[in-house]
Amino acid sequence: MINIQFPITSKVSEMDITTTNGGVWKRHVAVFAFPFASHPPLLLSLVQRLASAAPTVVFSFFNTRKSNRALFSELSCDNIRPYDVSDGIPEDYAFVGKPQEDINLFLAVAEEEFRRGVKVAEEDIGLRINCLVVDAFIWFSSQMAEDLNIPWVSFWTAGACSLSAHFYTDLIREKGAQLKGNSVGPDKEVVDLIPGFSTIRLGDLPGGVLFGNLESPFSTMLHNMGRTLDKATVVAINSFQELDTDLTKNLSSKFNNFLNIGPFHLISKQKPTSIFDEFSCSSWLDSQKPRSVAYISFGTICRLLPDEIVALAETLEETKIPFLWSLKNDIMKLLPDGFLERTTANGLGKVVSWAPQIQVLEHFAISVFVTHGGWNSVLESIGAGVPMICRPFLGDQQMNTWMVERVWGIGVRIEGGKFTKEGTRSALEHILSLNDSSKKLKERIETLKELAHEAVGPNGSSNQNFMTLVDVVTNATL
Template identity: 50%
Template structure:
């Protein structure tokens, strides 16, 4: 609590996090960097208690920056509510009450800090922040947590619907979006569900549509990417927003010492990697939110065992029950299956030859930053769009054969990336992007300059 005698800070920023999936963590990462660069600005971080508990461990208060204050907002679930099991039910409940809850909590924080909020720094999903900022006489700075390709899909939703047609879409899934600059290699079937196919009336689809309409009102839109990754899309998006800032890759912009003081590697993955030859290991991870179905986990295991490729597979313990009987014993020398692995460090290890992933944006950008080719198995959201970019736009990897894991298909994919000439070209292209990423975050790079621009927009009084 701020003491009455304490001098007033220069400015007050309200940070509104989307508490689902992997959205809140990168927003907190950027908030910490901004707070470090602007120590006289108070950053009030608003998130649900459940999400906050996953971001902040009880023992890290001493390491927390003094100018970041953490607040819990209600999750929107009524007392005694029984979930029906519908997809996105928790998100619907949260969004239904979020504008009112955020307004109330911000007002309380303003009283506590003793200064009105002058900037709303929010997840881009919160389209209602445009009106909130206007009411509060504050700026709205929005964080898009995915890539320029998916942002374009949502920004141009109406144009895509008008051009492709939602009723005739089944017959046009292989067509490309050549009518949008920078999306010439993207097919209709690659774009996220809810744009022209799937349930266009769901709360989530409506949220993304409303977001696409509202974002041009933002003072600035920023993302975890770098301009040189998608130069044509960058130019296009710069023309659509008041200010469009690529400030990544965050994995490079923030050194390991800024991410954590000691490397967390409880299963000694990196020590195991030291015994492997360059570009030989397959690192497999599908994030914490979604995992391929049990039958595909079996196919991955069978393909690994048959291929003899060294591997580290990050797989949650609850899913290990699906592995074939005896697989762990038979592959004890070949690889390791662990419930958690230090992903950024593994990708940057010279022994890693391919990253097998769902194609989520954070994973794709971490692979790009490390110069590692990919095998993508899209599951939902922007995964298919990212996988298509990996394969056809940047040519640094491939989508798993036929879109799902089979023993033979996975084995063939591993051989293509790790052994064949095709894979060697992917590696060369991946290394080129890695160098561009490093240049972007250097002191004269585009992302370094864009971060200074973001800081300027956020801490204006």
């Protein structure tokens, strides 16, 4: 069922819709969120930018109740209205631990829920929907846009590299079938597998493209998404075109409008004083030497194996490399006995359950980011000019890691795909040394940092692309 956040009003003339601040709403945009991980806040960040740039457009934001509560608890915007749709979880349902169980339940009801929600929002606001802005995962909304004869904007929250893998899935599977016939495994590096890539390691393709359960609801969703994207009025991504010029050129030739409009974190940047720093990470970093500290974080979902936590901790202590480690409380018990007490007492390190990541990465003391290679983390590291050591787990993280190490040359993958004492020491030494290889790596990421900041500037490519998107949403180009 749809849970309405606002009272239903009687339908009025579409030429006479008055806003709560006395203005007039001229257009109505429906926004469909994929209510998992970092997808909703990124989509909302985009919608906030659009709402600010187009104050006469009202945006109906459709998302699950749980996700909406988290997003809108402290947000108030006159022309963004949240609506709840069902998460598909039956009452008294008991989860049994199946892979992506919650996602599958949502996908089973999503299309019907969004269609019903649109009807309710149209009645509530008194304006027909004029445009759809959706998370790219909500691929089936393409048909809704076609039925309504309105623009369809598909937003990909990650980079051009993983988007290309999903767009070219059929081509990859066709070539992959030939390679598998020759007993080629995931470690094989293949030339010209994907347009825009000179080489790619098969095992670094996102799960569900060539390996894994290709028939799962999630894999099927991604496959259908890739097949549908060329119908979009706009495909927008959270990146900047100077990062991937070849991929941008290729995808621009395939899509009606392919727009790099990020990095988002550089656009909606908070002032340092407004960022909550519960564990005083910044003050601790202030006491460290410039470019001396390793910052370690693997996001909110990924978890290291117990032996990896021990290997990483012991290596940090033995090498005496200062560190700031964001580690959930329930995992801290896996650290070696006495590690926290020793490293706290001698000032070598600080372990916290949460850190303000962007603020930390931008601190002068940070020398390297040890990360899972999630797209947001990669962009934030580039934006701060901090090289990376990547330990990927799932999704697009393997492909992002390939780009970090082999294409952009701004970091390394942990040897063997998991932390060992030898591999961790080698990676840290490679990044932190003063040899020519390390210097070139740091020069490359500093160059990308400058390009990222230029892209979001007044005359930058991402800013210009965003204005094109605003024109589409406000009907200026249609």
